[in-house]
Amino acid sequence: MKILETKHLKKYYGQGDSLVKAVDDISISVEKGEFVAIVGTSGSGKTSLLNLLGGLDYADSGEVIIGGQSLLNMKDEERTVFRRRNIGFIFQNYNLVSMLNVYKNVVLPIRLDGNKPDDEFIGKILSLLGLTEKSRNRPNQLSGGQQQRVAIARALASKPKIVLADEPTGNLDFRTSAEVIGLLQMTNREFNQTIIMITHNEEIAQQADRIIHLEDGRVVGGDIHVSEY
Numbered sequence: 001m002k003i004l005e006t007k008h009l010k011k012y013y014g015q016g017d018s019l020v021k022a023v024d025d026i027s028i029s030v031e032k033g034e035f036v037a038i039v040g041t042s043g044s045g046k047t048s049l050l051n052l053l054g055g056l057d058y059a060d061s062g063e064v065i066i067g068g069q070s071l072l073n074m075k076d077e078e079r080t081v082f083r084r085r086n087i088g089f090i091f092q093n094y095n096l097v098s099m100l101n102v103y104k105n106v107v108l109p110i111r112l113d114g115n116k117p118d119d120e121f122i123g124k125i126l127s128l129l130g131l132t133e134k135s136r137n138r139p140n141q142l143s144g145g146q147q148q149r150v151a152i153a154r155a156l157a158s159k160p161k162i163v164l165a166d167e168p169t170g171n172l173d174f175r176t177s178a179e180v181i182g183l184l185q186m187t188n189r190e191f192n193q194t195i196i197m198i199t200h201n202e203e204i205a206q207q208a209d210r211i212i213h214l215e216d217g218r219v220v221g222g223d224i225h226v227s228e229y
């Protein structure tokens with residue numbers, strides 16, 4: 001089942017001599033349960049593309065369709081609610097709320113939506129990610145790897161259609177990066193969770209099911225399934 005699709009997506013910055021085609025006519029589709037890595041050198045358009053996929057930014061033209069719904073004609077508020085309900089975000093800098101403990105950080109998007117968290121499911125996620133013992137700790141009492149695990153738990157908590165991760169291991173050392181990628185793989189399998197992850201690291205990308213290479217805002221070399229390597 002197709003969970004995400006883009007059609008001729010474009011995002012340009014500047015004009016004239018300073019025109020940058022950050023996303024230049026990208027049409028991709030992602031199936032439910034896929035773990036996709038988007039790779040490319042610095043400036044190739046990875047973050048620009050992810051921001052469009054997550055409805056954090058507006059495309060100049062083209063469409064993003066998630067779970068059959070187009071983001072194109074949604075008003076700002078509608079888009080915010082759609083994002084909160086359907087998309088989990090993981091960022092390089094974790095973006096946790098320092099005043100809230102681990103549990104409260106994880107359930108925050110659900111509470112913001114006015115819903116009661118499914119504590120059984122939250123407990124399962126915290127346990128899978130090795131965070132049960134830390135659920136009452138605040139982010140500043142945790143290591144970088146642990147904070148990123150909290151961000152993963154938060155992204156999964158509302159059972160989103162897709163999880164978008166922007167360089168999730170960018171601030172972590174080699175060993176902790178491997179651990180975090182392993183946990184993403186596990187959640188991908190355990191919950192059949194669709195994940196789209198940006199990385200500039202080819203070795204990390206190899207852990208995904210499929211790699212999309214970007215160059216100058218375009219997909220190059222076709223979609224590559226890792227098993228084909």
Ligand SMILES: Nc1ncnc2c1ncn2[C@@H]1O[C@H](COP(=O)(O)OP(=O)(O)OP(=O)(O)O)[C@@H](O)[C@H]1O
Pocket residue numbers: 013014020021022040041042043044045046047048049200
């Ligand atoms: N707000 C902006 N205004 C102008 N140019 C921008 C803006 N955001 C991104 N760009 C340009 O668009 C291009 C793509 O940037 P983007 O951040 O998407 O690349 P990236 O592949 O994510 O890079 P990195 O790996 O360094 O994060 C770059 O040339 C960048 O300078």
